[in-house]
Amino acid sequence: MSHITLFTDILPEEQERMRVCFQARELVFKNGEIVMEYSSTMHKIGLILYGRATLYCCDKDGNQYMIDELKKDAVFGEPFLLPADSQHYYVKAEEETKVMFIDYEHVIKRCEKACHHHSQMISNLLQMTALQSRQQMQRIYILSRATTRKKLLAYLNGLSVEKHSCKIHIPMSYTALAQYLGVDRSAMTRELKSLEEDGIVAKEGRDIVFPYRLNS
Template structure:
């Protein structure tokens, strides 16, 4: 655990915490580290979920599966990203999504109930922790609204351009990489993979974009 303390100081959940405070609060919360192999499921849709997860190494994806087995990628997360905080803090009985390791990874788990309730030791850090997790949930809500905006577009090109323009805003550059391969991007945008590839080629031929694998440039 100690080898990750400095890394965790950069996580928004521990904003304004010094290294010593982080170590104290992790002990207070009985945080634990669990290792997962590539493609292993961290949470299955329908599982009980009481824990907030922080990615210490590796990457994961969050997917929504329908009854026919079709997948919709909701998010792709990497080192120091936090997940499941909204689900755990909402007190819902079942996880509404599946969370899967994209590669070998280590996850730090914290019981959400121990975050939002003051402990018997009355740690002074708890109020700051609660403020930080509320801020995180608010930021995730903004990202969710962005995806709703993308999916509200009528055509494949409109969805693509909405997504790519958001990457420009996020990176402050017309050249950027995205965390998805073609299948992943198609799932994220809720469109057919073949139709996506066809539209990307059309946009490249028209001089709208240039791309190589997951590297894109808006022209």
């Protein structure tokens, strides 16, 4: 599936009309600010215009888990992940981040003119939802691996397949990666070193090279 954004195949002038029609709001968040807290109903969709944010989950015991990293053109909101009552989901800015908010009701409710660009946006949204669902299934697969080493290998293999390359760059800090994998950072660091010593990977910073596709 090619890279899809909310405004793929929608002309700039049509995008401006949609901003007005959908009563879009653009807000800038500082590093560490809460961008959005999820509710049990589908109220709004957020689109990252620039910057970087993270989607977190906090369970009833107060344990916090990183769910996803959100960069430019990423879309988030209840329609993509309807929260369970026992869990709290929220998005936090990791640097200065500008977000466009659109009311979900304006997206699903067709206007009287039945504009082509409205139909195109819904098509884009459905494709992005399908892609995020696939990514979440990959995440579940990774987390289901029995050991830190297997989780790490599953993640690296998935990244290699996604990039169609044996040379990959981990797109987050190692601390964030440990959170993403649900493992202890020190244990993950030891496994990375072990993979190097076993000749499976070569590592420089967050750049990883391996000579063949890894099996998890």
